[in-house]
Amino acid sequence: MLGTNVVLNFTLLKEDIIEFSSSIFANLLEYLRDTVEHLILAILIYILICILLYLCIQVWGFMEFNREPNNARRILFVISHCDDECMFFGPTILHFTKKEECSVYIVCLSTGRNYGMGSIRKNELYKACTVLGVPSENIFIHSHTLLPDAMDVRWPTEVISSLVLRYVESLDITTLVTFDRYGVSYHNNHCSIYYAVANLILDNVLPKSCTVYVLDTTNIIRKYWFFLDIPLSIVFSRFRFMGGLEGRTTIYNAMKQHSSQLKWFRRLYMYFSRYVLINTLQQMNLIDVELDLEIQD
Structure with a gap:
């Protein structure tokens, strides 16, 4: 009976460990996925800002990029x-x-x-x-x-x-x-x-x-x-x-x-x-x- 209980407890412990590990791994994957998605979104937004700035400066003329030193003759x-x-x-x-x-x-x-x-x-x-x-x-x-x-x-x-x-x-x-x-x-x-x-x-x-x-x-x-x-x-x-x-x-x-x-x-x-x-x-x-x-x- 004692041996059976030990085996049963060990099996339950093993299942708990596997379940816990799976949960951590799943959470980690979800975190990494969210991080990558946010990173990609941030990069796309940054690229869009760069494109808009370039258009404002070079095409539409809304902004002045060049800043030269004084007295540059x-x-x-x-x-x-x-x-x-x-x-x-x-x-x-x-x-x-x-x-x-x-x-x-x-x-x-x-x-x-x-x-x-x-x-x-x-x-x-x-x-x-x-x-x-x-x-x-x-x-x-x-x-x-x-x-x-x-x-x-x-x-x-x-x-x-x-x-x-x-x-x-x-x-x-x-x-x-x-x-x-x-x-x-x-x-x-x-x-x-x-x-x-x-x-x-x-x-x-x-x-x-x-x-x-x-x-x-x-x-x-x-x-x-x-x-x-x-x-x-x-x-x-x-x-x-x-x-x-x-x-x-x-x-x-x-x-x-x-x-x-x-x-x-x-x-x-x-x-x-x-x-x-x-x-x-x-x-x-x-x-x-x-x-x-x-x-x-």
């Missing part, structure tokens, strides 16, 4: 490589080249001469800038032995600082635009320019009339969100530019002039990157510079 873009102007700064360059009162200049600090592509890439840059509306006489290209086109090379700060300061002073630049300390793609050549310009600000040698702005580096998701980055750009960025479909087409046509660089992954980048549609800038100030230089050290 003579604008200098300092880039690392021949194609940076298309891959990263296109919307900002197009915004200013369309304004008659603005003069746009581009300084490129390398050509790819260290791997035998110097003359080819220089010619490609001139052709691309023509598409973007930058006159050839406003383009300055350097091929310094200490500034090779190489991902793993950090360029010397003193060399870049000297070059940048020379152009700012000789061209009477009011607005300097370059990479932030992350360089969009974390390329050492890009980051080097930021730290060189940061040193100019720290040493207080830039003309008082010149203000420096850096291109925001976003996380990998935002980087390839294309027009889905519109709401975040509006909320988090004071200075911003959007090229629209017409501008994006112009930038893509400019990038096609860099035929030596049009690998499959760059073509994909040009289709999906937010930097081909949207640029957001931050003004460099002394406090941020001091903090960034401390982090670098």
Whole structure:
């Protein structure tokens, strides 16, 4: 009798455990299903908001997206490589080249001469800038032995600082635009320019009339969100530019002039990157510079 009761109790306990486990599993599945449904709904609503914002800005003209810095008359873009102007700064360059009162200049600090592509890439840059509306006489290209086109090379700060300061002073630049300390793609050549310009600000040698702005580096998701980055750009960025479909087409046509660089992954980048549609800038100030230089050290 005792053995029978033990077996019976064990059977009942086993059934209770199975029933309890099944209940938990069912509740978990229901919770996951509800979560996924809400997540999908939230994503669809966000996409709808992005589409409506784009239409309001670019088609219906109900909203103004672009916010440019004050006193932007003579604008200098300092880039690392021949194609940076298309891959990263296109919307900002197009915004200013369309304004008659603005003069746009581009300084490129390398050509790819260290791997035998110097003359080819220089010619490609001139052709691309023509598409973007930058006159050839406003383009300055350097091929310094200490500034090779190489991902793993950090360029010397003193060399870049000297070059940048020379152009700012000789061209009477009011607005300097370059990479932030992350360089969009974390390329050492890009980051080097930021730290060189940061040193100019720290040493207080830039003309008082010149203000420096850096291109925001976003996380990998935002980087390839294309027009889905519109709401975040509006909320988090004071200075911003959007090229629209017409501008994006112009930038893509400019990038096609860099035929030596049009690998499959760059073509994909040009289709999906937010930097081909949207640029957001931050003004460099002394406090941020001091903090960034401390982090670098």
